[in-house]
Amino acid sequence: MRIATVLTLVSLALLAIPLVAPAYYVTLMLPFMAYGVVLLGLNLLFGYTGLVSFGHALFIGIGAYTGAVLTSRFGVRQMELILPAAALAAAVVAAPVGALCVRYVKIYFGMLTLAFGMVFYTFLLKFYKLTGGDEGMRMLRPSLLGSEWAGLSKTAYLVGPYYYFSLAVLVLATLLMWRIVRSPFGLCLKTIRENQVKAESLGVSVPLYRWYAFMVSAVYAAVGGALLATPTGNVDPTLAYWTHSGNIVFMVLLGGFASFFGPLLGAFVFIFLQDTVMSVFPYWRLTFGAVLAFMVIFAPGGLMGLFARPRPVEVSRG
């Protein structure tokens, strides 16, 4: 199995990175892993169910603010509590929001999610006493596995225990999502995307399945958001801004929404490309906008789509 070999090599590389790579690149891996979790969930909605959310940063914001509120206001420092709390908070918000949004598809779904995202953004921005306004809130160093790791400097903490903790969360999230998309539930979602009428006639409750997908993706986004908050150290309203939602959709497209691992590749390339571009040229948006335009027009299948290309060529050759 080729894919099994690739996965083994990637896993070994991920385990070895903190031991061999410079600390700077290891700290870049942290947002990659956080976004990886977010995008796995987003792609359940985008790639598997065919719904494009332009407000998913809302749930990243919820996860990140849950972490910040718990650590800096309530003194809850255990990451093992913060992640479930973030997931729960996202589920509580996503249940009604999702129920309303999944009644619509296409552009209306996108607009409704965008509007909900902006509601949360303005709430974060304007309700200064609760949220810290545009300055945001500090995310204190969470404890991992019951230890504060007090002896470690910030960088040593991030590239050591926090790296492996994030990796473990990402691996668990990936395995779980793999199970979800392979399950009858995942197949139902794909059926809905391909042919809604047929799905309905086969007895699949379309809105209910869309709502499930919305819930799962919201929970994933919040867990990713909470993971993202620690390396950033400070959470602010821009996490929930609509352009952030656009960026994560971009990451999915960059990697390839039609593929299970596409979003992970997209997050990786996005983070590292952004870093590379910014080190030579301050205008990363110009470069990324051009990349996105190019991808949309010439390679809508993303980077994974480029790898998977050979098949139709062989057919046309014969």
Added chain:
Amino acid sequence: MTANLVNILMGGVFHAAILFLVAAGLQVVFGVQKIFNLACGSFYALGAYTGVSAVAYFTGHGGPPVLFVIPLALGGLAVGLVGVVVERGLLRFVYDRDETFQLLLTFALVLMLEDLIRMTWGTAPVSTGGLYLSYGQAKILGATVPVYNLLVIAASLVIALGIGWLLTRTAFGRIIRASADNREMAEALGVDMRWVYVRVFTLGSMLGTLGGALVIPATAAMSEMGIELIVEAFAVVVIGGLGSMRGAFVGALVVGILRSVAISVYPELEMLLIYLIVIGVLLWRPRGLFGTAAA
């Protein structure tokens, strides 16, 4: 009391006048090309910066400051021609694609234009200086309103009427409406869609850039102004109904005035209120107040 009320109201109507221009651009493009152009806010920002530069050039070369609206409007309109490049260079490739890709392409444009503006004009806000009040202030029911605001409101009304005239009374307007209604049939009757699309998109972008240019004497141009305005313009078209010009007009008034009232009564509510209304409209009447397309 009345003075205060008039102030709030006039502030809202001024904002609505600007919002209408941008939203009208969004609507005409959505109506014909079925593309929700996220970059309409970026056009607005582009128009604003160009307006500042045009005015600076004009006054710097001995132009009388009182006539600053002329280079302002001309600069705003001229930079709108970038729509030709955008339509021919990017959008024409995705007309037959899923709307997700169309949306993402306009998002790519948002990213690119934001940085192009930063590269050209820098990151610090720029403004036209003290020209805002060069037409003086008018007293209306005890409130003082800058005459410039009244000019912009009047200009926006004239443009609204002009668009109405264009759409209902001219051959081009009939072609636009026919293409919006049934693209295949219009094509079968000999309408060259490429010709329609490039003109409609340029019209849309020019409305956006003009809106940006006209707002600029009253405020300063900032590189984020585009991405902030798009969500307001978005609220306008959702409330009014996607693709409807009348909807853009009413929606702009609703958003402009509500925002103005909220800012003075309870500032925390400002945009929150607008988005809650947007959600309410989307849920209760997804096609908006004047829209015809079903969800």
